[in-house]
Amino acid sequence: MKDRYLGIDDDVREIFFNLPPEDLEMVFRAYGRKYGEGKKRFAKQTFKKWKSGIVQMSGKISERLVVFLPPYLKFENKYDLVKKLWINSQPQTFFELSITPEQGFEEVVELIAKTIKEKLETNISESLKERLNWLCQNNAKKAEELLKKVFEKEGEIILKSVSRELRDISEYIRTEKDVNIIGVKEIKIANSTIIVNLKRAKKFWRFLMGDNSSNNLPDKTSVDQQIDQIDKNISVLEEGIKSLTPEQKNKLFEEIVKLKFKVQESKIDIDISREKLELIVEVVRKLPEDVLFRYIAKSTHKTPYGDTEIIAKKGCFTTFAIIISTFSLLLAVMVILFAGSAG
Incomplete structure (x- = not known):
């Protein structure tokens, strides 16, 4: 889901959970018309648990929300989503x-x-x-x-x-x-x-x-x-x-x-x-x-x-x-030369 929609699914869920009651009802109605009254009823009954985190929303439901939610988004919501999509579209x-x-x-x-x-x-x-x-x-x-x-x-x-x-x-x-x-x-x-x-x-x-x-x-x-x-x-x-x-x-x-x-x-x-x-x-x-x-x-x-x-x-x-290293090298050479001459 995140790869498919460049990571905006979490943002969409957050917007969904904070919709005004009248807009939320419109989303549920659209969802019911598409997927049936049973799924609509389940969504309404589970909404508070989704929002509180007691129940995790499935990827399939989340993906459907991406489709149904936009008509009820404010322009500032769309702007923020477009911004995230645009940035995530950029090559790293x-x-x-x-x-x-x-x-x-x-x-x-x-x-x-x-x-x-x-x-x-x-x-x-x-x-x-x-x-x-x-x-x-x-x-x-x-x-x-x-x-x-x-x-x-x-x-x-x-x-x-x-x-x-x-x-x-x-x-x-x-x-x-x-x-x-x-x-x-x-x-x-x-x-x-x-x-x-x-x-x-x-x-x-x-x-x-x-x-x-x-x-x-x-x-x-x-x-x-x-x-x-x-x-x-x-x-x-x-x-x-x-x-x-x-x-x-x-x-x-x-x-x-x-x-x-x-x-x-x-x-x-x-x-x-x-x-x-x-x-x-x-x-x-x-x-x-x-x-x-x-x-x-x-x-x-x-x-x-x-x-x-x-x-x-x-x-x-x-x-x-460097001075110490150079001095050590010279000393070693002198020792070798001295040893050679002594031999």
Whole structure:
């Protein structure tokens, strides 16, 4: 059932259990006309037990409900179901990139933009629409249209927020001399995940390129202004979707409010991520130099669009280990040579 209907059967059951009494009665009547009065009577008698979980609803009955329930769904219910079907229709993809401030992160921005574009071009499969014929009705089509408009704006929020966050991490990596910083940014877009590993380039590369990595970083103020502009432009969604019913408009306004909240939330997340970055670097920077140990500190900030992990390292353990290894090798060679000459 879940494979057949991409996992919305649980959602349909939940909606069914919370239908207003008059709508519930209409569903039972339709069920009775199709499958007989006996099955209708059984369904009505068992309803409370299904709802409480005392009795589990069979897959067959649940599947029939998927067919009978849609005429009694509100637009917001259909919107949520269409959203889940659409997201579950998306292919699952995973990308991982390693970049440096010297390279810039245009590749990351392009990958995010490409992923968002591919998501917008993905539609709910025709075979599923045939099984759930209500998906072909005007309400569902309007829900999918609205959904994609909202997702497009959400994609802009993700793109600009990630750009600003990567910019902040890159700036710290480039300018911090005493602490080695590594940033790991997870970006979630529908069923796709992008992992960005951001770290300092090798010394030889920095020597060749010079300290010009700041030229590759977008202007911080410009990125902030772009995020603010998204907030201002969200309301134009209403103009982009024509001939909405009052119920559809209510859902659109609800999504607009959510988007505006997400913009503000992304700004807060950027500030928190920056503060955590500053704090962890400051703490590690104050630790004493030690040739025997390397200090490693980690900080993670969770956001709706993926987590950000900062790793700060300090110490000369690696260098010291190389010196010891080299000294040991030389000592071994000297012992062998001495033994040979003595023989």
